[in-house]
Amino acid sequence: KDLLDDYPPTTPEIDCVHARVSSIPSLRLSRFTELKRLCLRQNTISKIEDLPGTLTELDLYDNLISHIKNLEHITALTSLDLSFNKIKHIKNLSALTNLTDLYFVQNKITTIEGLEGLSKLRNLELAANRIREVGGGLEGLEGLEELWLGKNKITEISGLEGLQKLKILSIQSNRIRDITGLSSLPHLQELYISHNALTSLHGLEECKGLKVLDISNNQIERLEGLEGLEELEEVWASYNKIGDFNEVEKVLGGKKGLNTVYFEGNPLQLRGPAVYRNKVKLALPQVMQIDATFVRVS
Template sequence: MDGETQSPRDSNPEADDQTVEIDPSSTVLDLTSFQLHDLNSVELSPSLTELDLTANRLSSLDPRIAHLSNLKKLSLRQNLIDDAAIEPFSRWDSISGLQELVLRDNKLKKIPDPGIFKSLLVFDVSFNEITSLHGLSKASNTLKELYVSKNEVTKIEEIDHLYQLQILELGSNRLRVMENMGNFTSLLELWMGRNRIKVVNLCGLKCIKKLSLQSNRLTSMKGFEECVALEELYLSHNGIAKMEGLSTLANLHVLDVSSNKLTSVDDIQNLTQLEDLWLNDNQIESLKGVAEAVVSSREKLTTIYLENNPCAKSTNYTAFLREFFPNIEQIDSNVFA
């Protein structure tokens, strides 16, 4: 963080009549976990650039925040803020220069209006009760990180103008279709685990480096062929029966296909950069077949999970893997010094 962080001193968070002492010269105020019901005991310096109110008991916004014209980062994470409490926010023009707004883990049922924040870079509304992305059409196209995980969203919409997005987190929602992401040509990370997606559709994106589709309803791995920049791919807890569409992913370092329906390891023979390979909880029969499939990453591989497969019952299972992969550091839960 920029500036000097000055936590409140000599104060009892439970004492409503005691003033929280603040260094007036500080531009950063961290009131995390003070269990505050309001900010009456807190002096808010007009020079503040960062205000962290994480893990308190706030159910309304202090109107003085509206006058913090230098504010760049505001976190209201883990409070009791609902839609009515956040509504005045959209009229506080003095803080329109805000770059980071965190409303994670509150009581929101809809997206707060972000229209006045013309320089917003980070917007986090995860862990609420939001049912729709309606309202994000007003978000500034400067946005680089958007977090809407652990809500009840059913459709990807109103975000196609966010062409500067680098991180998009939509995990733990009710999404069934991957759509309206074709403009995200700068996207580096896409997190969509714990949804209801059946088919991979990355809308032609080629720049993604980290992708999670864990705990969905996938039965096929087709759809990743053009994601040549991929470094980490997480596909555990689906219904995938065959490994395919991976041969072009030359930059892949981490591959997790655990807890699927695989009987063999395929289409990774050309991959030379694999370091972590998770294959546990499948139906893979041949240990030799695994070794042959990963031969191009033989020197690179440091971690492999194969437990709860028939092949893991092979004689000399651990010894075979340690001999074949000279730089292996972990096999299942066994870590080697």
């Protein structure tokens, strides 16, 4: 049976999700002369082949692909999703200079490589791989705005110097002990660094535009380092070792845009859970949400 029987030959988009497709050639895609977006999620495809050169978006999420190849002719491609596959090496992408979004979540990648020349890349997703260091693999990606590196084995933040336009950095669930290497990111707005081994926030001083900071599940005792970050709107600091309401007030009290704070699981909550919310309200009267609960306006 022809899975794509219902699509007209000029269709710009094909969705063939969870359809037991094991090979791309069996779909005979060459008959669709104007195909732009192809989604083949959740199939059993093991080989990239026989794809039309007209594509701008290709989604092969959750298949059995172990090698990136046969994409060189699809030079108009802007979005490529190879998440949840079996890829060990990033390669054969250099011809795809129009790529803006690239997804490799949950593969077996150990090294950031093969991204040379992708100067239009805006969003790079490498979460849940086996990466130990950032290294020099991001050089030349001056357009990058979002970098997702959560759930790897990274021990230090480095190699981000050229990412002048980076707005979002997610590096949660790694093995980072110190915040370093962020002073070269003038436009950073969101930093997700929960579930690491941080003991202090020194290293954030230069991130003057930071709006969202998630430092939950670390070993942080003090909020020193946040004093000059006047743009902060959300601070997620649950499950640390913060114990001093006076310091919370001193460091965060003057930040007018601050609307959300999370402090549950810290000594300042565990020591007196009944009075905790009121004490946070007194320290930070501007805040609209404490932990998962909105502040009632009386």
